[in-house]
Amino acid sequence: MQRVWAIIERDLRKFQHSPFLMFASLVLPLSQLVILGYAFGGNLKHLKVGVVDQDGGMGAVKVREMLQAVGATAKTFSTVDYSNLGRAVSDLRNGRLNGVVDIPPHFTRDLLARADPRLGLVVDNTDNFTASTLEGTLTSLVNDYYLNGIDARRQPTLQLKTVEVYGYTPYIKFLFPGIIALSIFITAMIGGGIIFIDDKARGLHEGYLVTPITKTELILGFNLAGAFKGVLAGLVLTIFGSLIAGVPHPLDPMRTFKMLLVICPAATAFISMMFLLMVRISDPLVPRAIFGVLNTLLYFPSGAVYPVNAFPRWMRVIATVDPFTYAVHGFRTLLLKNTGFGAIAGDVAFLVVFSVIMTAAATALFQRTV
Amino acid sequence: MDDIEVEKITKRFGDFTAVDEISFTVGHGETFGLLGPNGAGKSTLIRMLTTLTPPTAGSARVLGHDVVREAGAVRKSIGVIPQVMTSDLDLTAEENMTIFARLYGVPKDRRKHVIRELLAAVQLADWLDKPVRTFSGGMRRRLEIARGLVHEPKIFFLDEPTTGLDPVSRVAVWEMIEQLKRERDLTVLITTHYLEEADKLCNRVAIVDHGKLVALDSPLKLKATIPGNNVLEVSFSRVPDGWSETLRALPEVSQVTATDHVFRIASNNGPRTTVELFEAARRADISVASLSVQSTTLDDVFVHYTGRQLRDAPQENLHYDMSFMYKPR
Numbered sequence A: 001m002q003r004v005w006a007i008i009e010r011d012l013r014k015f016q017h018s019p020f021l022m023f024a025s026l027v028l029p030l031s032q033l034v035i036l037g038y039a040f041g042g043n044l045k046h047l048k049v050g051v052v053d054q055d056g057g058m059g060a061v062k063v064r065e066m067l068q069a070v071g072a073t074a075k076t077f078s079t080v081d082y083s084n085l086g087r088a089v090s091d092l093r094n095g096r097l098n099g100v101v102d103i104p105p106h107f108t109r110d111l112l113a114r115a116d117p118r119l120g121l122v123v124d125n126t127d128n129f130t131a132s133t134l135e136g137t138l139t140s141l142v143n144d145y146y147l148n149g150i151d152a153r154r155q156p157t158l159q160l161k162t163v164e165v166y167g168y169t170p171y172i173k174f175l176f177p178g179i180i181a182l183s184i185f186i187t188a189m190i191g192g193g194i195i196f197i198d199d200k201a202r203g204l205h206e207g208y209l210v211t212p213i214t215k216t217e218l219i220l221g222f223n224l225a226g227a228f229k230g231v232l233a234g235l236v237l238t239i240f241g242s243l244i245a246g247v248p249h250p251l252d253p254m255r256t257f258k259m260l261l262v263i264c265p266a267a268t269a270f271i272s273m274m275f276l277l278m279v280r281i282s283d284p285l286v287p288r289a290i291f292g293v294l295n296t297l298l299y300f301p302s303g304a305v306y307p308v309n310a311f312p313r314w315m316r317v318i319a320t321v322d323p324f325t326y327a328v329h330g331f332r333t334l335l336l337k338n339t340g341f342g343a344i345a346g347d348v349a350f351l352v353v354f355s356v357i358m359t360a361a362a363t364a365l366f367q368r369t370v
Numbered sequence B: 001m002d003d004i005e006v007e008k009i010t011k012r013f014g015d016f017t018a019v020d021e022i023s024f025t026v027g028h029g030e031t032f033g034l035l036g037p038n039g040a041g042k043s044t045l046i047r048m049l050t051t052l053t054p055p056t057a058g059s060a061r062v063l064g065h066d067v068v069r070e071a072g073a074v075r076k077s078i079g080v081i082p083q084v085m086t087s088d089l090d091l092t093a094e095e096n097m098t099i100f101a102r103l104y105g106v107p108k109d110r111r112k113h114v115i116r117e118l119l120a121a122v123q124l125a126d127w128l129d130k131p132v133r134t135f136s137g138g139m140r141r142r143l144e145i146a147r148g149l150v151h152e153p154k155i156f157f158l159d160e161p162t163t164g165l166d167p168v169s170r171v172a173v174w175e176m177i178e179q180l181k182r183e184r185d186l187t188v189l190i191t192t193h194y195l196e197e198a199d200k201l202c203n204r205v206a207i208v209d210h211g212k213l214v215a216l217d218s219p220l221k222l223k224a225t226i227p228g229n230n231v232l233e234v235s236f237s238r239v240p241d242g243w244s245e246t247l248r249a250l251p252e253v254s255q256v257t258a259t260d261h262v263f264r265i266a267s268n269n270g271p272r273t274t275v276e277l278f279e280a281a282r283r284a285d286i287s288v289a290s291l292s293v294q295s296t297t298l299d300d301v302f303v304h305y306t307g308r309q310l311r312d313a314p315q316e317n318l319h320y321d322m323s324f325m326y327k328p329r
């Protein structure tokens, strides 16, 4: 055990003397949290919608009033009047408009005759986000129109009312748990990947291997030291990230304790996976080269930035074996729902089992000779 | 029983033989040198003796322990300084030493004392708490020498401890190795490609070339075994046909080798050969462009056994050279 401590002590002293690692593993996740959180989090606003009134009747006037009302209050879009559909669509193509609402001739007549009146919406479907926002807004508008407007007698066919259990969650909060996992992962990438292989290539490991240390002790030492640094990064990010993302009570002791229950096995899982990947590598370029690949392969399918349910099947398979998935799920459960131990037990169990398997495999593959 | 016993040890990488059936023994208290050019197989041999690489064939015992079957016992009893500098730049001298003291299981109450004593022995006592990053190459090497002795081993392996150091630091390192060896009753196995180093430090020298042991004896005897007491290095204004043969036929000449118009002539009587040499040149109507006469050195021994000079050897093995990725020193 003395020898395990020697490895840990060495790693932590190195870390203490050059805190660059800590800095690096906090800056990238924090900047992602801020930039991605705000970039993807907001509702679309200030879109421009052309309105072509080919009807001119009182039904059309009513539609235009409602569109203008949206522009004035929700600021989702503002309207521009066009007399010619062709010109409006050409402006849409040129990017001067985000959508065109077409009120066809005979709209008022059809409305009054209850002969299935139609409104046209032309969207730029190269930008699906904008298109679906406009579609959604207009659909609800049209529904309102039929329900409360002229056609009050028409029965609603379906009314869906959403009940939100946790109150409104902005995207930055949704993203936050993934960012904590990312910071732990980056610590593992730098400490267990880059620094580990550089030390090896510089012959530092040769220095250890001529001492009586066993390979189990060596791997245990590297793993524990790496995990410790990951836990530190995870904790710091939990606190700073809570402030940025607006999670209440960033220092709540009970939640911090529960967070540690997930952070510790998550850090161990990442670092032990890293050592397994690096156990037979000696070229210092390899960890640098696979940094981005690993990040993409593990971070994005985990549900950290987008719900797993939206993924194709093959990606959900990755998510199932990806330690990120469980870390993110555990953090999200604790930070956004503040639930009890039961909700994170499965995540913790997966991470622990995963760590044990990775460490065992790395120990089996580790060569004590050079 | 000798401290180190090597029996037909062989290492192959694929079908390349890096170390080829080398055998030797090193007695207690000896300083044994492995002398050879880059790529000769010195490090590979040391790696096998220090349990880092298993031999392909043959065997070796250190203090009676087999390096493969009893690797643990071997590791406990040896100190090793690898060829590349392995001290941790981010840590201080004392921290570097402490980590290794712990790895070797030196009890806590002895650690501090041993470390201070060793750092004083390599004249780094004042640098105890300074980060190794601020050290010169020679200081790093001395720190590593101290580190290798932190568990007070009886056998000390050093792989090219002075390569890359300036001449002054090199001499300082030699003196430290000699002193430590005397004070601590060490058996030392050292590899080098500096002939002066082998000559000055070693009781016996093994010349290794292309993985093979080509000669083994004390530096004095090695020098005595080769023909000639003097070596003439001479070049001429022009080299006539059959000139080597003419030179070989001169009185007292025992061997002639030519490299790039420079002739190395081993002679049993330097002055006499020199006189005859000028006479021969006059007869052939050429002049002597340069001439030096020296007494035999290990260099000549090396040329004698390998047919080339040590300094002609191919340049640095870059296997571990990552300097391009890091700041200098």
Ligand SMILES: Nc1ncnc2c1ncn2[C@@H]1O[C@H](COP(=O)(O)OP(=O)(O)OP(=O)(O)O)[C@@H](O)[C@H]1O
Binding pocket: A370, B013, B018, B036, B037, B038, B039, B040, B041, B042, B043, B044, B045, B083, B160, B193, B316, B317
């Ligand atoms: N792991 C390896 N795989 C393949 N070839 C190797 C390996 N290690 C060493 N060699 C080769 O074996 C030969 C001997 O190498 P070694 O490092 O033992 O030489 P050396 O005498 O120590 O040279 P130097 O003075 O450069 O340190 C070299 O040709 C080297 O390329």
Ligand SMILES: [Mg+2]
Binding pocket: B042, B043, B044, B083, B159, B160
């Ligand atoms: Mg070498």
